[in-house]
Amino acid sequence: METVVGTVNLGTPIAYLETLVAPVTWDSPNAPAPELFRRLRSPEGEQLVLTDNVFVEAVLPSGTLREQCRRWPNQREVTVAGLHFLPEDSATEISAALLDWIPTV
Known part of the structure; x- marks a missing residue:
């Protein structure tokens, strides 16, 4: 860190x-991807976060x-x-x- x-x-x-x-809005360049966040909030989300480490490797750097x-x-x-x-x-x-x-x- x-x-x-x-x-x-x-x-x-x-x-x-x-x-x-910087402020983040849905249409800003560093906005979170709605389709990814839907997946993170679905039953698939636990696998994506805990096993695939998607939040740390994809979401945080983009923000x-x-x-x-x-x-x-x-x-x-x-x-x-x-x-x-x-x-x-x-x-x-x-x-x-x-x-x-x-x-x-």
Whole structure:
């Protein structure tokens, strides 16, 4: 999992974890596919999620705008270990990265 910290063009520092950084609507480029979500909610869904790992391998990557965010100026990307909820899993590493980054903005 990754944590990315950076600044926006206006110079206001922001720190964010990899997440959805833009609104999602059904017709947006990173919108979830209705046909896939119907399958995930069907009896087939458990197989797709638990065995085929479709949610992690297909749904989550399509919902992030990682490459777009990497084009923002003044980025610093930090990779930390984590299983699910990064602020709990890697609080010390995230804090250290923020403390190192904040004086540079």
